[in-house]
Amino acid sequence: xxxxxLALKTLRKARLYSLIERLDLFPLTSRFERQEPLFLFARGLxxxxxxxxxxxxDLPREYAVAWGQIMTEDGTLSPETDIIIYEGRPxxxxxxxxxxxxxxxxxxxxxxxxxxESFRPTKHQKKHLDNLLKFxxxxxxxxxxxxxxxKYACKKRQKTxxxxxxxxxxxxxxxxxxxxxxxxEADWLRFLDMIRSL
Numbered sequence: 001x002x003x004x005x006l007a008l009k010t011l012r013k014a015r016l017y018s019l020i021e022r023l024d025l026f027p028l029t030s031r032f033e034r035q036e037p038l039f040l041f042a043r044g045l046x047x048x049x050x051x052x053x054x055x056x057x058d059l060p061r062e063y064a065v066a067w068g069q070i071m072t073e074d075g076t077l078s079p080e081t082d083i084i085i086y087e088g089r090p091x092x093x094x095x096x097x098x099x100x101x102x103x104x105x106x107x108x109x110x111x112x113x114x115x116x117e118s119f120r121p122t123k124h125q126k127k128h129l130d131n132l133l134k135f136x137x138x139x140x141x142x143x144x145x146x147x148x149x150x151k152y153a154c155k156k157r158q159k160t161x162x163x164x165x166x167x168x169x170x171x172x173x174x175x176x177x178x179x180x181x182x183x184x185e186a187d188w189l190r191f192l193d194m195i196r197s198l
Contacts, residue, residue: 009189015054016188020173020181023050023144040117047144048082048115055083058195063087063110068102070109070135077103078135079128083113083142085198110198112136119146119157119171126164133165142191143171149179168194 004012023046048067055065065085070078086109090102112132116125125141132139141161146154154174161169170191174182 004189012189012192013183013185015057016172016183016185019050019054020183023047023172043117044082044115047117048113051113051115051142052083054192055085055195058192059085060196060198063198064090066090066093066100066102066104068093068104070106070112071103072106072135079131081112081132081136082115084109084136085111085113085195106135109136111138111140113140113142114166116141116143117145119143119148119154119161121157121160121164125161129165138167139165140194141166141169143169144173146171146174146184147176148174149176151182154184 045067052065052067059065063085064087065083067080067082068084068090069081070084071091084102084104086104088105088108090104092103094101112135114125114128114132129139146157148154148157151174154171158169158171168190170187171184172188173184
């Protein structure tokens with residue numbers, strides 16, 4: 001990242017801070033405040049669609065990005081996939097002012113990105129990843145929040161997710177009661193570089 005011009009690096013960081021401020025979903029989906037949380041499907045859709053908007057700014061022109069499912073030649077569909085980066089035209093797309101859901105042929109898929117609320121490796125995620133790897137050559141994970149007092153715990157969780165089989169793992173910020181949100185500038189810059197280098 002040291003080779004990036006200062007202005008470009010500053011603008012990319014500004015996008016990170018703006019995204020964190022716009023989302024602020026984690027507190028709305030946590031039960032520690034003893035309130036009914038934001039509907040989890042809505043939370044996931046808000047996060048992934050916001051990330052799609054950011055990806056579009058850096059995605060090379062020969063690729064498209066969407067929410068949807070991946071389809072094999074025999075018509076088998078993948079699980080719902082938060083973000084699909086692909087070449088060419090989709091097989092089918094439902095697009096309105098409110099929603100865009102895409103079916104992408106497997107051979108056109110470059111990358112799948114799974115989004116999650118927080119960094120907690122589970123057996124469910126491993127099973128879901130194994131299933132998704134049947135449809136996508138590369139799968140990344142992007143979490144909104146690493147819920148931890150210590151930075152080292154976030155790095156340890158990233159390694160655990162990579163050991164599960166994710167190509168790479170990112171999170172927007174670290175947070176815990178009593179500390180301010182700690183934006184994860186390094187992951188954000190690395191993520192945007194990954195998108196630009198596809």
